[in-house]
Structures are given as structure tokens and as C-alpha cells.
Amino acid sequence: xxxxxxxxxxxxxxxKTHAVLEMMSKNQDVPWLYLSPMKxxxxxxxxxxxxxxxxxxxxxxDKGKASEYKTMSLQVxxxxxxxxxxxxxxNLMLRFTQEHIDMLKKFNYCVVCDEELDLIKGYNDLxxxxxxxxxxxxxxxxxxxxxxxxxxxxxxxxxxxxxxxLFADMGCLYAAKTRNDFLVxxxxxxxxxxxxxxxxxxxxxxxxxxxTFMTMHGFSKKIMHLPMLKTTNERIKEVYNLITFIExxxxxxxxxxxxxxxxxxxxxxxxxxxTNLSKAxxxxxxxxxxxxxxxxITFPKAHLGGYDGEYKTRKILRVNGLKMEDSFVQYxxxxxxxxxxxxxxxxxxxxxxxxxxxxxxxxxxxVCDRDSYALSTFIQWLFRGCIRESQPMKVAIFSERTxxxxxxxxxxxx
Numbered sequence: 001x002x003x004x005x006x007x008x009x010x011x012x013x014x015x016k017t018h019a020v021l022e023m024m025s026k027n028q029d030v031p032w033l034y035l036s037p038m039k040x041x042x043x044x045x046x047x048x049x050x051x052x053x054x055x056x057x058x059x060x061x062d063k064g065k066a067s068e069y070k071t072m073s074l075q076v077x078x079x080x081x082x083x084x085x086x087x088x089x090x091n092l093m094l095r096f097t098q099e100h101i102d103m104l105k106k107f108n109y110c111v112v113c114d115e116e117l118d119l120i121k122g123y124n125d126l127x128x129x130x131x132x133x134x135x136x137x138x139x140x141x142x143x144x145x146x147x148x149x150x151x152x153x154x155x156x157x158x159x160x161x162x163x164x165x166l167f168a169d170m171g172c173l174y175a176a177k178t179r180n181d182f183l184v185x186x187x188x189x190x191x192x193x194x195x196x197x198x199x200x201x202x203x204x205x206x207x208x209x210x211x212t213f214m215t216m217h218g219f220s221k222k223i224m225h226l227p228m229l230k231t232t233n234e235r236i237k238e239v240y241n242l243i244t245f246i247e248x249x250x251x252x253x254x255x256x257x258x259x260x261x262x263x264x265x266x267x268x269x270x271x272x273x274x275t276n277l278s279k280a281x282x283x284x285x286x287x288x289x290x291x292x293x294x295x296x297i298t299f300p301k302a303h304l305g306g307y308d309g310e311y312k313t314r315k316i317l318r319v320n321g322l323k324m325e326d327s328f329v330q331y332x333x334x335x336x337x338x339x340x341x342x343x344x345x346x347x348x349x350x351x352x353x354x355x356x357x358x359x360x361x362x363x364x365x366x367v368c369d370r371d372s373y374a375l376s377t378f379i380q381w382l383f384r385g386c387i388r389e390s391q392p393m394k395v396a397i398f399s400e401r402t403x404x405x406x407x408x409x410x411x412x413x414x
Contacts, residue, residue, distance in 0.1 A: 001105065005192065005214060006199045006224040011236065012383035013390070015229030016201045018049070020112055023226060024085075025053035030196070031107050032057075034087040036114040037335045042087050045337065050087070057087045076100065083107045090117060093191060104194040111195040115335045115380075116202055116210040122356035123173065123183040125163060131181045134161065140168065142175050147360065149173040149183070177363040182356040189217050199224060203232075204376040207369030209353055216366045233413060240414040242387055245403075246344075246396040248287060250280035255400035261350040266300045267314065274315055277398075281319045281346055284396050288344060292323045296342040296385050298331040299349055317348075334380045342385040343393060350399035351377050375405045 010016050024032050034057065036042050042059060050057045058079040060072035070078070072088070073095050079086050080103035090113075104111075134140045139153040139161070151168040155161060167173040167185055176182040192198045192214070205211050211221070230238075247255075254277075259265065281297065284290075304324060305316040318324070329339055331349050351374040352358075361368060378397075387393040397403040 001193055002195055002198055003193075003219055004198075005219055005221045006197060007205050007221055008199060008201050008224045008226060009203060009205055009232075010228060011203050011232045011239075012380065013230070013388050014232060014235050016226075017046075017114065019226040019228045020199065020201060021046075021049050021053050021055060024112065025050075025055040027110075028056065028085070031083050031109050032085040033093075033104065033109050033111045033195075034085075034114070035090055035093055035111065035117075036087070037090050039089050040338065041114070041335055042089055046087050056085055058084045059087050060092070073097070073100075077103065080104065080107070080109075090115075094187060096191070101190055101194045104191075108196040109194070110197040110199070111191065112199045112201065114201045116200065116205070116208060117187075117191075119187045119189060119210060120184055120213050120357055120360075122354035123167070123185050124356070126181070126183065128181060130161070131175065131183070134164070135180070140164070142180055144177075146364070147174040147177055147180075149175055174360060176356065176360040179359055182359045184356050184360045186213075189214060189219065192219065203379065204372060207372040208376060209357065209368050209373065212361055212366045212368035216361065216364055236410065236413040238390060239387060240410050242390065242392050243410075244392065244394045245407075246284055246288065246394050248280070248283055248396075250276075250283050251396055251398060254280060254398040255403060261348060261399045262352060263300060263349075265350075266303060269303075269315055271315070274317060277348065278317060278319050280398070281322065281348075284344070284346060285319070285321060288394060290344045290394070292321060293326050294341065294343040295322065295327045295346060296329040296339055296344070297322070297324070297327050297346040297348065298329055298381060301328075301330060304328055329381065329384055331381055332377055333384050336384060337388065339384040340386055340389050343391070344396070345382055345385050345393060346396045346398075347378065347381070347402060348398050350374075350401055371401075371405055374402060375409055378402055378406060379409075 008016050008020060034046060036046060047057070047059055060075035062072055072092055076086055076088055076092065077100055080100060135142070139151065139155055141150045141152050143150070148171070149168045151165040155165055157165050164173065172186050174184050174186055254260070285295070299317060302314045303317045331351065352370055353368055353373050358368070382395065385393055397406065
């Protein structure tokens, strides 16, 4: 079992996936588990590329008669029991039981993970004062060492605080030491611990949230080298010559605004700012003469409309002539080729790690790099577009911080 993460660190488009699949195909005397964030990547790209290399990978299916198919999790478990190599999504991996983990250990599986795992995130479903209420009425206890929240009363999971009890009973709810109202949900890094080798395909890993989280849990890291189609420096030089920055007067005006476009700013956006953003985006569409289907745009998903997931729908950003359902690309999109036809990227966010995550890690003595997070997330998002296919791309960055970070990165590495 390993305590070291092997990092294959290179820009999107350098050929990380191609290189690692070729390596796996040449080492089929050991079983492999390949993880990807995207279901479409597993069922289409990875399945197709594995065939090219003669790499045998079991991929669970979710269609068919119930009598003929077990759940995807059970299908993977059966493959593990046979010692077969498997490809599945990050989300399916997070549903692995202890039996899955035991099989990984038993057969000495090597794990390849495409992109970082989301092992820690903020828990924002409580109102101010809820934690103090639960503490004062002896419903919960918070460990002084690591902030783990334990539910000690017999409160039912059907109550208002049912989710708190559920997550606490699962052992994954933690509170920051200095701000106990800042809660995070942690997923055990057991998938890394169980692997004979754990190889991570990513870019700019140092200082990332996963890097900080794994260091906090006692893991080390080392750089892995494989021959790829291009080096990162070659790729950056190519990108430098392919990007055209769109900085209309309205874009420059937004870049000069202070303390804007962060998640907290978006939560309290007023009608005037929403209207001005809409007009600025429309002016870019007009001057660049780009069709709606060729545009990729990002901002907090709660402002997209019709979204009832983690956040309630807030004020909706609408732009005349822009079909948001075709153009919107989540700010943290990664490991997908679904948007390689996009020729114009419009970025309307100023990214920071979630505050509860930052505070919790700082209280534990570990700090992730906020600028590294913003830059890496932006680069991953941008490389969903046509730049991934080495095609010229126009980019409008409304946040001055993000714009400066990206331009400095280009100039430093070109």
C-alpha cells in the first residue's frame, strides 16, 4: 500500500492520457483502476483508446433489464474479485464499500486518477447559530484535535438537522477550530491508501486543495515522467500564439472594479451590475461576430436559472442572443472534450477556494495557494475550448486578478 502520490503533471493537450494508457497496456500483469471525472470519457474516449492499445478494461453499464444487470457498484466489485482492470468515474469510486477497498488491497491494484479528487468541500446547509444550538443542547460534540463532529443525541434523521446527523454518523463532518460554524465534509483518502501505486494526471498540482489535503493526511508526492506528445513548455508557447485577449472598454471597466465577481459578490449582485454584465457580454458578441454555439461562458451556476441543486436559484444572468443552455460551461469543468468547438471564452468569475475549506485547513496548520487554485481552475476551464485542439481562441476575462495571473503565467513560461 502506498503513501506516495505519483504526479504526471502536464497541461491539457500534452498527451497525458495517451501516455498512461500506453504504459498500462504494457504492464497488464498487474490490475489497474482508471478513474475519470466524466462518465462520457469513460464510456467513449477511454473505452476506444484502450482498445487501440489492447488494454482490457471492464466498464460497468447502467442500462438494461434489472434482472440482467447489477448496480454499477456491484458490477465493479465483481470485476475486482476477478482481479480485472476497471475504468470508472470519480463519483462511482466515492461509493465504494469496504469490500471494494479490501479487493484493491488483496490484488495490489494500481490506480490512475485523471484529474484531482474532490475529497473536501464546504458544508453550507446550516444557518448562523445552528452549531451553537446543537452544542448547547448537547446534540453534537466537536473533537479538539481535528474538529470531527459527532452526533451524540438520539435525534432522528427526519428532523431539520437530519443531514448533520447523517454526515456526522458517516464520520465525514468536521468543524474549523477557530470558527465552528465553518463546516467541511471530508472523504477518507482510503482509495489512495489501498493502492499499490497511485498515479495522478493533472496540471499545477503543488499548492492545490488536493495537495494540501493529502499532505494533511500524511501523504508525500513525487513527479512521474512518461514520454508524451508535447512538453508543457512546448504547449504553453503554442497557446501564447493562439490566444487573442478581448478587452473592450466594458471589459476593462470591469477589470478596474474592486472586489467583484467572487462567489460572495455574485450572491449579493444587484440589478444594475447584472444588467451591465449582460450588456458587456452582448457587446463582445457583437464586435467579435461569434455565434452563440461558438461561445463558452462561466459564472456561478445558481445564476443560470432552473437550478435546484446545491444552491437555490438566484438572480438570473440573461444575454440577448446568447443561448445559455448551449454556452454555459461550469467553472471547474475538466477532463472533457465536449466543448472543443468553442471559439470564444467569456470568464465572469474571480475564483477562491471555499472559505470553510480554507479556514479548516489553516486551523490544521496547512494552507493551499489561493492564486494557484484560481490559475489552475481557469486553465482547466479554458482548455475545454478549441485551444485544446490547437485552434486560435478569443478570451475575455472580466476579473483583473484572473487576467493578471493568466498573463503572467503565459509570459513566464513561453
